[in-house]
Each structure stands twice: as structure tokens, then as C-alpha cells.
Amino acid sequence: MIPTDTGSKNFVEMHRVSLRYGEDGDGTLALEDTSMRVDRGEFVAVVGPSGCGKSTLMKVVTGLWPATKGGVIVNSKEVDRPLSITGMAFQNPTLLPWRTTIDNVMLPLEIVEPHATLMKRDRAAYEAKAMDLLALVGLKGFENKFPWELSGGMQQRASLCRALIHEPALLMLDEPFGALDMFTREELWLSLQDLWLARRPTVILVTHDLREAVFLADRILVMSARPGKIIAERTIDLPRPRTLESSYDPYAVNLVHELRQHISAARETV
Amino acid sequence: MTDTAIEKSALAVRPVRRRPLSRNKTFRRFLPWMVVFGIFFLWQAAVAGFRIEEFVLPSPTSIFAAMWEFRGPLLVSAGQTFMTTAIGFACAIVVGLAAGVAVGSSSMIYAAVYPALIGFNTIPKVAVVPILIIWFGVGSSPAIITSFLLSFFPILVNVATGIATVEPELQDVMRALGANRWQVIKKVGLPRSMPFFFASLKVAITVAFIGSIVAETVGGNKGIGSFMLVASSRFEVPLAFAALLVTSMMGIIMYTITSTVEKRMTGWATRGPNGAISVAAG
Numbered sequence: 364m365i366p367t368d369t370g371s372k373n374f375v376e377m378h379r380v381s382l383r384y385g386e387d388g389d390g391t392l393a394l395e396d397t398s399m400r401v402d403r404g405e406f407v408a409v410v411g412p413s414g415c416g417k418s419t420l421m422k423v424v425t426g427l428w429p430a431t432k433g434g435v436i437v438n439s440k441e442v443d444r445p446l447s448i449t450g451m452a453f454q455n456p457t458l459l460p461w462r463t464t465i466d467n468v469m470l471p472l473e474i475v476e477p478h479a480t481l482m483k484r485d486r487a488a489y490e491a492k493a494m495d496l497l498a499l500v501g502l503k504g505f506e507n508k509f510p511w512e513l514s515g516g517m518q519q520r521a522s523l524c525r526a527l528i529h530e531p532a533l534l535m536l537d538e539p540f541g542a543l544d545m546f547t548r549e550e551l552w553l554s555l556q557d558l559w560l561a562r563r564p565t566v567i568l569v570t571h572d573l574r575e576a577v578f579l580a581d582r583i584l585v586m587s588a589r590p591g592k593i594i595a596e597r598t599i600d601l602p603r604p605r606t607l608e609s610s611y612d613p614y615a616v617n618l619v620h621e622l623r624q625h626i627s628a629a630r631e632t633v
Numbered sequence: 634m635t636d637t638a639i640e641k642s643a644l645a646v647r648p649v650r651r652r653p654l655s656r657n658k659t660f661r662r663f664l665p666w667m668v669v670f671g672i673f674f675l676w677q678a679a680v681a682g683f684r685i686e687e688f689v690l691p692s693p694t695s696i697f698a699a700m701w702e703f704r705g706p707l708l709v710s711a712g713q714t715f716m717t718t719a720i721g722f723a724c725a726i727v728v729g730l731a732a733g734v735a736v737g738s739s740s741m742i743y744a745a746v747y748p749a750l751i752g753f754n755t756i757p758k759v760a761v762v763p764i765l766i767i768w769f770g771v772g773s774s775p776a777i778i779t780s781f782l783l784s785f786f787p788i789l790v791n792v793a794t795g796i797a798t799v800e801p802e803l804q805d806v807m808r809a810l811g812a813n814r815w816q817v818i819k820k821v822g823l824p825r826s827m828p829f830f831f832a833s834l835k836v837a838i839t840v841a842f843i844g845s846i847v848a849e850t851v852g853g854n855k856g857i858g859s860f861m862l863v864a865s866s867r868f869e870v871p872l873a874f875a876a877l878l879v880t881s882m883m884g885i886i887m888y889t890i891t892s893t894v895e896k897r898m899t900g901w902a903t904r905g906p907n908g909a910i911s912v913a914a915g
Contacts, residue, residue, distance in 0.1 A: 425809050447811025453802045461824045461901040470820065474812045509901060529810070 373436075374403040374565045375424055375533070380433035381590075382416075382423055393419040395590035396433070403532075406559060406566045408580035410573060410622060412630045416591030417569040421535050424567065425449045438532065447475065450526035450534045450564070454541040456518035458510040464521050465506040468493045471529040478529055496524045499561070500554045516547035520554060527558060536568045540575065549607055552578050556604055573619045573626075577601075578610040585622060587629045595625045691871035700875035710860040711879050714845050717773050717856065718883075721780030722841040729785040729837070730830070733792025737826070738818055743793070754786045758844060762851040771854055780844030784837035791833035795826020828902040831895035838887045842880060 380397050384390035393416040401407045409417050422428040424435055426442040435442040450471070458467045472478040472489055482489050497506055500520040510518055519539060526534060536555075540548040552575060559566060559579075570576050576583050577599055585595035597618060601609055609615060654660055673693040679685070680692040687695060700707060736743050736750075758779050765775040799822050807817045849858025857876050864872040896903075 422805070425805075427805055427808060445808045445811065447809075449809040451806050451809045453806075455800075455802060457800060457803045457806060459803075459821065459824070461827075461899075471810050473820065474807070474810045474816055511901075525806075535809070 372402055373400045374405070374438060375399075375401040375567070376436040377420075377424065378434045378436070380423055380430045380435060382419055382428060383431045392590040394423065394430075395592050397586075397592045398433075399584055399593050401565055401567060403565055404563045406568070406579060406581045408568045408570055408576035408583045409586060410570060410576050410583060410626065411586030411591065412588050412626055413571065415586045415588050415629070417586060418537050420586075420591065421537055421567065421569055425451070425533075425535055446533065448532045450529065450531035452519075452522045452526040452534075452536050452539045454538040456510070456515075456522040458518055458521060458525075460510055463507045463509055464502065464513065465490065465493050465497065467510065467521055468497060468524045468528050470525060475529045493524070493528055496528060497521070499557060500524060501550075516543055516551065519543060519547075519551060523551075523555065523558065527562065527564070530562065531564060534564045534566045536566065536570075538570055539568075541571070548572070548575070553607070555579060560604060573622045574610050574615075576622070577615050577618050578605055578607075583622060585625045585629070594629060595622075597622065688868055688870045691874055695871045696874045696878060699869070699871035700878065703872055703875070706860065707875065707879055710855065710857045710876070711883060713773070714776070714842070714849065714856040714858070714880070715883055717776035717848075718780050718838075718841045718845040718887075721777045721844060722784055722838055722887075724777075724781045725785035725788055725837055725841065726834070728781075729788025729833075730792055732785075733789045733826070733830075734796060734818060734823070736789065737793035737796030738814065738822065743797070750786070750789070758782055759847055759851060762848045765848070766852045771852060773855070776845040776848040776853060776856060776858075779848040780841040783844035784841040787833045787836045787840070788830065791829040792826050795829035796822040799825055827899045831891065831899060834891045834895075835888060838891055839884055842884050842887075846880065 377397055377399050380394055381392065382394040383392045397420065409420060411417055419428065423430050424437065424442070426435070426437075426445045429443070437446060438448070458464075459470070462470070469482075469489065472482050472493075478489065494503075494506060497503060497520075500523060502517060502520055502524070505513060505517065510521070513521065519542075523539065526536070539555075540551050543551065556579060568576070568579060580599055583597045583599065584593050585597075586592065587594045599615075599618065601615065677693050680690060691699075736746060761782070762775055762779055765778055769775055769778070796818065799817070803821055804817060807821060812820070845856065846858040846861075849856035850862055851858075853859040857880055861873045861876045864870075864876060
């Protein structure tokens with residue numbers, strides 16, 4: 364269930380967060396003094412050079428890793444344990460090979476309350492919901508196939524459905540299309556946009572594909588090289604729903620170019 | 634329409650090739666039997682050709698003759714051994730699964746008990762049998778316990794490995810849903826470790842038989858082990874060999890049962906085009 368708005372416009376807030384891996388304080392400093400905020404229902408993309416701590420940022424926001432310094436507030440609550448309102452998808456689809464596509468998509472419903480309890484009584488309704496979601500990303504007719512019977516792009520679509528089935532208030536995507544070819548990737552951008560427009564979750568997308576960031580996001584945060592901090596921010600003023608052509612119009616191309624320069628500058632300071 | 638036309642023309646152009654014998658399903662089914670028959674045939678020929686004395690190496694025909702002649706007592710002994718092995722093996726599955734889940738899901742338990750387990754597993758179980766006989770007396774108990782002791786370790790190690798190697802991203806997905814540790818084990822860890830579990834069962838069932846028979850040989854009054862001991866002490870070598878053969882058959886039967894259950898339960902791991910590894914990586 365999406366928690367009701369508590370008045371604050373910021374859904375995610377990071378206050379001067381640092382994170383150092385390792386227990387003795389001598390591990391890698393992955394994040395340093397990073398602050399950012401994301402509005403409720405906003406689509407934010409985080410870009411940056413390779414190894415800049417983008418994935419670490421995701422883990423801190425979701426509470427999977429506790430911050431070494433600073434604080435994270437999600438939905439007006441301090442994050443001190445893994446959040447249970449999150450959907451996640453990664454570059455690797457991480458589907459369970461012993462489950463069919465629909466059973467994979469329904470996995471979160473077996474864990475997240477109140478769905479876990481309700482599903483025992485009304486499985487059919489939830490199944491219909493999962494079918495609808497699969498149909499929305501073009502997987503109609505593949506519900507009872509096993510993951511290894513699907514192509515990489517189809518597996519990734521199923522993984523997205525799994526991240527969304529329990530209607531999470533926060534969707535964390537860590538380079539979800541990184542391993543796909545360009546055409547499949549573009550198709551999935553459209554699918555993701557459709558899903559986002561239909562449900563409006565708050566999305567944080569970590570990516571190294573600048574066109575992807577410009578096409579999908581309302582706002583782009585640029586991170587510096589490790590230890591990561593946010594060095595630039597751009598708002599994308601492109602109308603929705605965006606088309607693939609819109610990512611080639613001069614405004615978008617200039618944006619990609621500008622972001623590219625930020626990142627090359629960040630790389631050189633290493 | 635056009636498809637069939639193309640197929641037909643392709644058929645006409647391509648010379649008709651016979652499928653190789655190695656692909657033939659019936660051939661494959663009979664292959665193991667042919668190997669067994671071949672071994673017996675060579676054995677028989679060697680015994681006859683080199684004129685080997687029966688008390689050194691009996692021929693298969695005399696072994697089968699002895700097996701038929703003493704079928705009653707052999708069946709009783711085999712039943713006894715089968716019973717002790719099955720009980721020991723069943724206990725090993727329960728304990729191995731439970732301990733494997735515990736060891737695999739907690740790095741603390743792993744660190745705490747692994748050295749002790751290795752030390753324990755290194756103890757030759759033959760040496761333990763006399764102690765077990767002092768504790769429990771001559772009978773079925775030492776055989777059950779020995780077969781359990783030998784067979785639970787491979788099960789434990791494999792289940793622990795399966796559970797400990799759950800992909801970190803999958804754990805993140807589960808934890809970000811608010812899943813507790815038991816839910817992660819139940820939904821991901823256990824199903825994922827099933828291929829490991831069944832692989833270990835195949836090892837465990839054979840060593841379970843060895844455990845029972847060792848115990849019966851060292852100090853027992855029942856079962857195949859003790860039967861063989863009596864037979865060889867009377868120089869009835871073909872009968873001793875007959876007992877060995879019966880043991881092998883029981884092993885094969887249990888192995889077949891295990892792999893049938895395995896195919897039903899973990900088909901997902903081997904059904905993919907490139908087998909389990911590609912599924913796990915993809």
C-alpha cells in the first residue's frame with residue numbers, strides 16, 4: 364500500500380551522507396558528503412563515471428547499507444533498516460529459474476503485507492493483476508514460460524514487473540537496461556515510461572547511458588568520481604509521453620552533450 | 634503452403650542421412666545393460682580362459698548359481714541391510730538439510746562449527762563401530778548410526794553451499810521487500826540449493842550402504858556384511874560375491890529412485906538449452 368502523503372513534498376532526502384565500506388574505517392570511501400532530494404512521484408536519473416558510487420547511493424537510500432555519516436529520510440522517516448516499500452531491478456534480471464514468469468512477478472506479493480495475507484484468500488484477483496502488468500510490457504502469452512525460455516529483454520521486462528507488482532512507493536533501478544542491445548533498450552524505455560505514467564511511483568534510476576537518462580527522467584543528477592558526490596543537476600523540460608524521436612531533438616542532444624562534458628571533467632579529476 | 638514447398642525442395646536436395654546410433658533413445662536405454670552384460674561376459678571368459686580357481690575368483694555363472702541356491706537367507710540379509718541403510722539415510726537427509734540450512738544461512742554458525750565438522754568427518758567410521766557396539770549392543774543400531782554418520786556430511790556441505798551462494802542482488806531484492814531471513818531461505822535459498830541437495834543424495838546413498846555393511850562386518854549378527862563374513866569364513870567365495878552383487882543392485886535401485894525424484898523436482902536446473910550454469914548466470 365502506498366503510504367499517504369504526510370505533507371512534505373520531498374519523498375527522499377539525503378543529508379550529507381558519507382559511506383565507507385569495511386568495518387574498521389579504512390575501507391573504500393564510496394560516498395562523501397552527498398546530499399540530494401527527490402520529490403514524490405518524480406523520476407530522477409543518477410549518472411556518473413564508472414565506479415563513482417551510484418549503486419552505493421541506491422543501497423544507502425533503500426537502507427540496505429547503513430550510512431557511515433549523515434542521514435537518509437524517506438517518506439518523512441529516518442531510514443535505519445531496509446525499507447519495505449521499495450521495488451528493485453538490476454542489470455541482471457535475477458529471476459528465479461524454478462518459477463514461471465508469472466510466479467516470478469508475484470514473488471513480492473508473497474512477502475509484502477497486506478498482500479501476503481490477502482493473496483491467500485483472493486489469489487485469482489492478484490493473478491489477474493500480474494497478467495495485466497505483464498500485458499502492459501508486452502509479455503502477454505509468456506506468463507507460464509520459465510525465465511530460460513525468454514530472451515534477455517523479456518527477462519528484464521519481467522524483472523521490471525516484479526519490481527512494480529506490489530505498487531511500491533519507491534522504485535530503484537540500477538542500470539536495468541545495461542546488458543541489452545540498443546533496440547531492445549529503447550523499447551524498454553517506452554515500456555518503463557508507460558509503467559511510470561500509469562502508476563507514478565518515485566523512481567531513482569542509476570545509469571551510465573545519458574540518452575536513457577534524458578529520455579526517461581524529470582531531473583538528472585551528475586555524480587563525481589569516487590568518492591561520489593553530486594556535482595551537477597539538470598531538469599529536463601520535455602513533454603510526456605516522450606517519443607524516441609524526442610531524444611534526438613536539439614534540446615535533448617545538447618543536454619546529452621552537456622552532461623557528457625560534466626562526466627568527462629569528473630573523470631579527469633581522478 | 635510455401636513453407637512446405639521449401640521444406641520439400643530442401644529434402645530433395647539434401648541427401649537423406651541416417652541418425653547416428655548414439656542418438657537413438659532405445660539404444661541409449663539398453664546401453665547400461667549391455668555394459669553390465671559385457672563385464673560379466675569378459676569376467677566369465679577370463680575365469681575360464683586363465684583357469685582361475687573358484688575360491689580365488691568365482692565365475693559369474695557360479696555366483697548366480699550360489700545366489701539362487703541361497704536366495705532365502707540372502708533376501709533376509711539384504712532386507713536387514715536395506716532397512717538399516719534406509720533409516721540412517723532418512724535421518725541423514727533430515728539432519729543434513731536442517732544443519733545445512735543453519736550453516737549456510739549464518740556466517741557465524743559456519744565459522745563456529747565448520748572446523749569441528751571437518752574434524753569429525755575425518756574420523757574413520759570403522760573405528761567408531763566397536764564403540765557403538767559397546768554403547769548400543771550388537772544389532773541394528775550400530776549399522777543405522779554408521780550409515781547416518783557417513784551420509785549426512787555430504788548433504789550438509791551441499792545444502793550449505795547452495796544457500797550460502799544466493800546471488801547478492803537477489804538478497805537485496807528480497808530484503809528491500811522487507812523479507813525476513815526465513816522468508817529469504819524459504820523462497821530463494823532452499824529451492825536454489827535443491828540441485829546441490831540431490832547431487833549430494835547420490836553420494837550419500839552409496840556411502841550409507843557402505844556404512845551399514847561396514848558396521849555389520851565389524852560386529853554384527855545380521856545383514857549383508859555379516860552374511861559375507863560368514864560365507865568367506867566357510868570359503869564359500871561365490872556366495873560372498875553373490876552378497877556383493879546384491880549390495881550393488883540395492884545401491885543402483887536407491888540411486889535410480891533418487892534421480893527420478895530429482896528430475897521431477899529440479900527439472901528447471903537441467904532443462905535449459907545449456908543446462909544449469911547458464912540458467913544461474915542468465
